[in-house]
Each structure stands twice: as structure tokens, then as C-alpha cells.
Amino acid sequence: MNVSVVLFTSDLRVHDHPPLRAALGPGNETVPLFVRDPAVDRAGFAAPNRLAFLADCLAGLDSGLRERGGRLVVRSGDPVAEVCAVVRQTDADEVHMAAGCSAFALHREQRLRSALEADGRRLYVHDGVVTALPAGAVTPSGSDHFAVFTPYFRRWSGERLREPLAPPQEVRVPGGIRSEALPARAAVASVSEGLATGGEREGRQRLADWLGEYADGYEEGHDDLPGDATSRLSPYIHFGAVSAAEAVHRARSRGGAGAEAFVRQLCWRDFQYQLLAARPGAAARDYRTRADRWRRGKAAEADLLAWKQGRTGYPVVDAAMRQLAHEGWMPGRGRLLAASFLTKTLYIDWRAGARHFLDLLVDGDVANNQLNWQWVAGTGTDSRPNRVLNPVIQGKRYDPDGAYVRRWVPELAGLPGPSVHEPWRLAGPERARYDYPDPLVGLPEGLARFRRARGKDGP
Numbered sequence: 001m002n003v004s005v006v007l008f009t010s011d012l013r014v015h016d017h018p019p020l021r022a023a024l025g026p027g028n029e030t031v032p033l034f035v036r037d038p039a040v041d042r043a044g045f046a047a048p049n050r051l052a053f054l055a056d057c058l059a060g061l062d063s064g065l066r067e068r069g070g071r072l073v074v075r076s077g078d079p080v081a082e083v084c085a086v087v088r089q090t091d092a093d094e095v096h097m098a099a100g101c102s103a104f105a106l107h108r109e110q111r112l113r114s115a116l117e118a119d120g121r122r123l124y125v126h127d128g129v130v131t132a133l134p135a136g137a138v139t140p141s142g143s144d145h146f147a148v149f150t151p152y153f154r155r156w157s158g159e160r161l162r163e164p165l166a167p168p169q170e171v172r173v174p175g176g177i178r179s180e181a182l183p184a185r186a187a188v189a190s191v192s193e194g195l196a197t198g199g200e201r202e203g204r205q206r207l208a209d210w211l212g213e214y215a216d217g218y219e220e221g222h223d224d225l226p227g228d229a230t231s232r233l234s235p236y237i238h239f240g241a242v243s244a245a246e247a248v249h250r251a252r253s254r255g256g257a258g259a260e261a262f263v264r265q266l267c268w269r270d271f272q273y274q275l276l277a278a279r280p281g282a283a284a285r286d287y288r289t290r291a292d293r294w295r296r297g298k299a300a301e302a303d304l305l306a307w308k309q310g311r312t313g314y315p316v317v318d319a320a321m322r323q324l325a326h327e328g329w330m331p332g333r334g335r336l337l338a339a340s341f342l343t344k345t346l347y348i349d350w351r352a353g354a355r356h357f358l359d360l361l362v363d364g365d366v367a368n369n370q371l372n373w374q375w376v377a378g379t380g381t382d383s384r385p386n387r388v389l390n391p392v393i394q395g396k397r398y399d400p401d402g403a404y405v406r407r408w409v410p411e412l413a414g415l416p417g418p419s420v421h422e423p424w425r426l427a428g429p430e431r432a433r434y435d436y437p438d439p440l441v442g443l444p445e446g447l448a449r450f451r452r453a454r455g456k457d458g459p
């Protein structure tokens with residue numbers, strides 16, 4: 001009887017799971033293992049919203065395995081030590097896992113490979129599990145990664161993705177393997193009140209509902225803030241409860257402009273992963289330096305705090321920040337506005353904003369968070385690094401009637417229509433009725449400061 005171990009990381013599902021399928025030969029036994037690594041917590045990634053969602057996803061994975069006769073084994077500790085302990089106990093000869101893209105994941109993979117090989121066992125690392133197309137599968141001539149999205153999208157679209165795999169029919173786990181109790185969502189403190197429920201079942205249902213009923217409106221409506229017309233699949237994809245490759249396949253077979261636009265967004269996700277895999281340092285350092293001397297000191301700290309609290313005086317920015325606090329999630333347009341406001345209008349270091357997002361976002365991940373922040377800050381891959389989003393114009397465009405602002409900034413709920421985007425225009429006594437701050441900085445002043453700092457008036 002062969003025994004193998006499947007180490008789950010960011011791939012918490014039984015559908016379309018290449019490592020699990022590869023481990024399950026006829027008559028084989030398998031240990032599905034998840035290791036809660038304290039190094040992840042120490043590195044500042046143990047945000048309550050993600051821990052709560054993770055607990056849901058682990059519970060979902062455990063039920064998916066139990067429906068097939070197996071169960072999930074959960075341990076805490078160094079993943080290399082824990083995998084090796086299970087390997088020794090079961091005399092497993094193979095370990096299977098998904099390829100990761102961050103420096104952390106690559107280091108873990110190397111350590112695990114060395115430890116297993118030293119003991120005469122093999123590690124199989126499967127590509128295209130976390131991303132739709134493996135990072136590095138396509139490269140431009142003369143470079144190890146694409147730095148521009150459009151040519152990447154062209155190449156990515158021409159590649160054949162592997163076919164999605166059906167879930168296994170049976171998972172046989174050897175007896176006598178100790179597991180900790182699954183972490184419970186209820187035991188996590190400080191979780192956002194409106195946090196979504198995680199898990200493979202919920203994620204698959206959302207994908208099916210969204211493709212079935214809502215995808216048609218996506219191309220037109222994805223930036224419509226009150227319309228809430230995006231898929232909200234990002235947390236499920238982040239934890240791997242929904243497979244990115246399967247989502248692409250299913251959207252393509254559904255067809256239509258909305259589904260195609262959705263596929264393009266999934267390609268953005270792969271784009272950021274291939275960039276991080278090639279330049280792991282971009283998680284913390286400018287991908288392209290603009291020699292910024294970001295504001296520091298007391299005034300900058302006060303502005304950062306007001307931004308975090310959703311009290312910048314710019315209603316659409318504040319609405320987005322409050323949605324983030326309440327749900328642990330924000331629509332893409334809200335993220336762009338909030339990040340542009342912090343890095344350009346307030347001229348505060350993108351790392352401070354990215355840190356706050358990582359503290360709250362249920363889908364927060366190194367590739368998509370840090371590199372999207374860099375894109376907005378102009379230190380990343382945006383070809384127009386000095387563009388600044390005007391929160392009033394953007395508010396009126398993507399929240400024309402002001403419904404999004406009124407939903408999230410209740411102090412302004414009494415202001416009708418688009419006037420909610422400019423409360424400072426109200427006449428004195430009427431303005432005084434609203435307990436809402438004045439803008440932290442005037443937009444022309446913020447813009448001029450940013451342009452001076454970047455040494456240009458460029459586009």
C-alpha cells in the first residue's frame with residue numbers, strides 16, 4: 001500500500017485539485033494535511049478577517065474530504081517539520097503540494113524538498129493550482145516576466161489551460177494520524193461584522209450564481225459602486241476554495257462580453273503573480289522607483305489615521321474605507337480611489353496603505369495587494385505613473401446618485417443625489433448640521449504637492 005501526503009496551502013478545495021488527484025492512485029492512502037504556520041502570523045499575515053474565513057474554508061475542505069471517506073489533518077508548527085513527522089509516521093514516499101509564487105512559499109518549498117530528499121522521499125510541486133496559468137509559463141523575449149499587462153493578456157489568452165479536474169470519488173486516510181481540532185470562526189476576535197462566509201461550497205455556489213445570473217452586466221457595471229455588480233469571488237479564489245483555472249474555463253464556456261471581461265480580470269491576477277514570482281522583492285520595495293520622499297511626521301500620521309477611519313472629508317473615499325472596515329472587502333473601484341487618494345493626494349507611502357489593507361482585506365494577498373498598490377502609486381507597472389484620480393469626479397461618475405456614499409457614510413444620508421459628493425459646498429448653517437469633516441487637503445493643493453514631489457506635471 002502506497003501512502004502519500006497532500007499539503008494544502010492556498011488551495012482549500014477538493015474540486016480541480018491536481019495535487020490531490022495525483023496522490024490518489026488506486027489503492028493508495030493519503031494524508032490531506034494543513035499546517036497552521038506561526039511564521040505566517042509572525043510576519044503580520046494573521047488578520048482576523050482572513051483567519052475567520054480560513055476557518056470556514058478548512059471546515060469546508062474537511063467536509064468535502066469526509067463526503068469521500070477522508071478527513072483533513074490539521075497541525076500547527078513549522079510545515080517542514082510537521083510534514084516530515086507525518087511522512088515518517090505513515091512511511092509515505094511522496095508529498096504533493098501546489099506551487100506558490102511568493103518568496104515565503106518558494107523558501108518553504110525548497111526547505112521541504114531538501115528535508116524529504118535527505119530522507120529518500122519525493123516532493124511533487126504542481127503548477128497551475130493557485131493561478132490559472134503557472135507563473136513564468138509565458139515570458140516576453142529578453143525578460144523573465146511581463147511588465148506590461150496587455151501583451152501578457154494576449155499571450156496568456158493564447159495558452160491552453162489544463163482541463164479542470166473532477167473531485168476524487170474516494171479519499172482513504174491511514175488510521176492513527178493525530179489532528180488538532182479545526183480552528184473555529186467563532187473563536188476569532190475582532191472580525192468585521194459583515195464578513196462573508198467562506199468555504200468551497202459557498203464559493204462554488206457564488207461562481208455558479210454569478211455566471212448564471214449576473215455576468216452579463218459585468219462589462220458595463222463592474223465599476224458601478226452602488227450596483228455591487230462584481231463577482232465578490234476574490235476571497236474564495238484567494239484561499240483556493242474556488243480554482244482560478246476552473247473559473248476561467250467556466251466563464252469561457254459560458255461566453256459573452258461580461259464573462260470575457262471577468263476572464264480578463266482573472267488574467268490580471270495571474271499577471272501580478274508572475275511579476276511577484278520573478279521579483280519577490282516587489283512585495284516591499286518599489287518595482288520602479290520614482291525617488292519618492294513620502295510625507296512623514298505628525299501631519300502625515302494624522303492624515304493616515306483619518307484615511308483609515310474613513311474621515312478624509314472626501315465622501316466616496318470614506319465610503320470605500322468604511323465598507324472595508326465593515327466587510328473586510330471593497331470593490332475594485334473603491335480600492336483604486338482609496339489607494340490613489342492616499343498615495344497621490346495625501347502623498348503617503350503606498351506601504352502604509354497596503355499594510356492597512358492587509359490588516360483588513362479578507363482576500364488580502366502579497367501579489368495582488370502589494371502590486372496593485374504599486375500600480376496605483378505609480379511605482380509599479382502602470383504606464384501612466386503620475387495620473388491622479390479625482391475623488392469628486394470619480395464619485396459622480398461611479399456613484400452618480402450618491403447611493404453608495406449614503407449607504408456607508410450615514411452622517412451624510414440626508415444629502416440628496418450627487419450633492420453628497422461635495423458636502424463642503426453647503427452654506428454655513430446647513431453645513432454645520434452634518435457631523436462630517438472638512439477635506440484633509442484641497443484637491444488642487446494635493447495635486448500640486450504630488451506633481452512637485454514627482455518633479456513633473458506629466459499625465
Ligand SMILES: Cc1cc2nc3c(=O)[nH]c(=O)nc-3n(C[C@H](O)[C@H](O)[C@H](O)COP(=O)(O)OP(=O)(O)OC[C@H]3O[C@@H](n4cnc5c(N)ncnc54)[C@H](O)[C@@H]3O)c2cc1C
Pocket residue numbers: 222230231232233234235237238262265266267268269270272330331332333335336339357361363364365366368369370372373376
Ligand atoms: C490597491 C488595491 C489592492 C488590491 N488588493 C487585492 C488583494 O489583496 N487581493 C485580491 O485578490 N485583489 C486585490 N485587488 C484587486 C481587485 O481590486 C480585487 O481582486 C477585486 O476588487 C475583488 O472583487 P471581485 O472578486 O468582485 O472582483 P471581480 O471584478 O469579479 O473580478 C474577478 C476576479 O479577478 C481577480 N481580479 C480582479 N481585479 C483584479 C486586479 N486588479 N488585480 C488582480 N486580480 C484581480 C480577482 O481574483 C477577482 O475575484 C486590489 C486592487 C487594488 C487597486
